[in-house]
Amino acid sequence: MSESTIVLITGANSGVGYATAKTIVSHPNYHVILACRDASKGQEACSQLQTTNTQGTLSVIQLDVEDDASISKAVNTVSEQFGRVDVFISNAGTTSPGSTGRDKIGKIFSTNVFGAMLVSEAFVPLLLQSRRPCLIQISSGLGSLALAYDLQSAHSVAPWDEYRMSKAALNMMTIQMHKRLKDQNIRVFAFCPGLVRSMLRGSSEEAVSAQGHAGDPMESGKAIMEIIVGRRDGDVGKFLHKGGCYPW
Ligand SMILES: NC(=O)c1ccc[n+]([C@@H]2O[C@H](COP(=O)([O-])OP(=O)(O)OC[C@H]3O[C@@H](n4cnc5c(N)ncnc54)[C@H](OP(=O)(O)O)[C@@H]3O)[C@@H](O)[C@H]2O)c1
Secondary structure (H helix, E strand, C coil): CCCCEEEEEECCCCHHHHHHHHHHHCCCCEEEEEEECCHHHHHHHHHHHHCCCCCCEEEEEECCCCCHHHHHHHHHHHHHHHCCCCEEEECCCCCCCCCCHHHHHHHHHHHHHHHHHHHHHHHHHHHCCCCCCEEEEECCHHHCHHHHHCCCCHHHCCCCHHHHHHHHHHHHHHHHHHHHHHHHCCEEEEECCCCECCCCCCCCHHHHCCCCCCECHHHHHHHHHHHHCCCCHHHCCCEEECCEEECC
16 A cells, blocks of 8 residues: 555545546556545445446545644544655635625635645645655636636636635645745646536536536546646646646
């Protein structure tokens, strides 16, 4: 097990996180820790993954990125079980469908910004125990200030103001982490998984499929695998998507 690359994914029971776990665990010599706020959903995802073509190994931990006690407990558990994390994928996120006003912006920032920052910082000491550490923040093209301002860009059209603001803040955090951690050899990236099917926008088929526009999250998983194996190392510290880089 200690020879395997240890990958931890937050929000791994659904959508992009689940597809990424499925992609990674289809390769040998990877151990994927499914970090899920609802441990029973994590176990269910793990059981489902074990029915697929798994060559790597899997485990589940409870991790709510909005709960400091849960974060500390998860860090201690991973430290005791593995002693390090090689790849940390900060994926948990929300658009808080159904909420409005202060509740909506509070929930979105609590998860996508405060949660992502505090959980990522908490796992840095375990990343520093890795020979080849990598930290991937799952962002969105909707968080790009440059694309939002470019009226020719498809990314300038969608509303989603609170979500956009949260991903713009996440991008700033990624830049800051990259500058601080690059000399300690942590490869830090922001990555947009593209518009793909998931529960992010709600649970109706219309929301899951983004009115029929959403692609397959397995494509996002494959692109994340490219980052993990080093094929995007020329883009360390940048805002990646499957086919290139976005402007911040
Ligand atoms: N799908 C897209 O088109 C798209 C596009 C661009 C970016 N993204 C980004 O991709 C990431 C994954 O989203 P998704 O599309 O896969 O949506 P999803 O299917 O809704 O998955 C989100 C995951 O995050 C988890 N989560 C939410 N709050 C959490 C918390 N406080 N602590 C721990 N886990 C929490 C959810 O857990 P529960 O199941 O318990 O709710 C779920 O596992 C997000 O950061 C999203 O912004 C997605």
